[in-house]
Amino acid sequence: MRAPAAFIFGTAVALLSAAAPAPALNFFELEVYPASTEGQGLHEVENLTTLVANGRRPNEEEADGEEPRRHRLLRTTVEYNYGLTDKIDVAAYTDLARENGDELEYAGSRVRARGALFEKGRYPLDLGWYVEAEIPHRGESDLELEFRPIVSRDLGRFSVDLNPSFELPTVSQERRTLEFNYGARVYYRLSRNFVPGIEFFGDIGQIRRPAAAREQEHYVFPVLYGQLARGLKFVAGPGFGLTRASDPVILRLGVEYEFTLAGGGGGGPARPTY
Numbered sequence: 661m662r663a664p665a666a667f668i669f670g671t672a673v674a675l676l677s678a679a680a681p682a683p684a685l686n687f688f689e690l691e692v693y694p695a696s697t698e699g700q701g702l703h704e705v706e707n708l709t710t711l712v713a714n715g716r717r718p719n720e721e722e723a724d725g726e727e728p729r730r731h732r733l734l735r736t737t738v739e740y741n742y743g744l745t746d747k748i749d750v751a752a753y754t755d756l757a758r759e760n761g762d763e764l765e766y767a768g769s770r771v772r773a774r775g776a777l778f779e780k781g782r783y784p785l786d787l788g789w790y791v792e793a794e795i796p797h798r799g800e801s802d803l804e805l806e807f808r809p810i811v812s813r814d815l816g817r818f819s820v821d822l823n824p825s826f827e828l829p830t831v832s833q834e835r836r837t838l839e840f841n842y843g844a845r846v847y848y849r850l851s852r853n854f855v856p857g858i859e860f861f862g863d864i865g866q867i868r869r870p871a872a873a874r875e876q877e878h879y880v881f882p883v884l885y886g887q888l889a890r891g892l893k894f895v896a897g898p899g900f901g902l903t904r905a906s907d908p909v910i911l912r913l914g915v916e917y918e919f920t921l922a923g924g925g926g927g928g929p930a931r932p933t934y
Contacts, residue, residue: 684865695776696786697775705741707736707915712734714908734764735767750771774791786811791808803829805828807825823843825843827840838867877903881897894915899911
């Protein structure tokens with residue numbers, strides 16, 4: 661346990677001590693993760709798509725064409741995830757986006773590692789970690805890093821996952837500082853195949869200079885996790901913006917297929933594991 665703990669501590673210190681910017685809320689990564697991982701040898705292919713059904717009023721950058729307008733903006737990502745060990749997963753992503761009426765375009769690539777610090781249920785709180793590197797196609801930085809400590813807790817049929825997030829551009833044209841985002845969820849294991857829940861996402865901007873409340877984006881998503889067949893899972897639900905800067909309505913759909921090379925789809929219930 662000492663090696664993973666030292667790695668996580670070192671990553672957190674590096675991110676928190678640097679003086680560079682971080683991006684706003686990453687809509688390609690509207691996911692909340694548990695402290696537990698998938699398991700050694702398990703493969704996953706996942707697609708997560710969001711559509712801004714009702715976009716916010718364009719800000720100055722969007723009106724000038726420097727950023728895409730939000731209304732009818734579609735974002736989609738394709739992920740491949742592999743269980744490296746029983747406590748570590750690694751994944752690679754390709755992000756794509758389409759503005760209203762335009763063609764689907766490449767938006768960036770990401771790689772990440774995620775792990776658990778100890779066996780699930782060993783302590784009152786399950787703890788994990790998440791480290792990601794992103795290479796945006798267009799943006800204010802060429803390389804962005806993200807670190808998330810993960811906290812999970814089961815309470816009977818209810819479960820809670822907390823994902824505070826610290827994001828940092830390491831190769832940037834401007835001098836900015838660390839940014840804080842968050843993701844959180846509560847879900848209820850209604851049955852083996854259906855798990856309803858509620859999720860929260862948001863960002864406050866740069867930690868040293870938080871954005872004004874009206875400029876922050878915060879969302880709430882009622883969601884349903886489900887299992888369609890062995891190894892084939894989904895998550896779906898609308899998101900509602902809670903601030904003036906947020907998009908009023910975002911639709912989200914995720915589909916995941918998990919399998920092992922030994923044959924057949926992965927087992928397990930619809931309980932969220934991603």
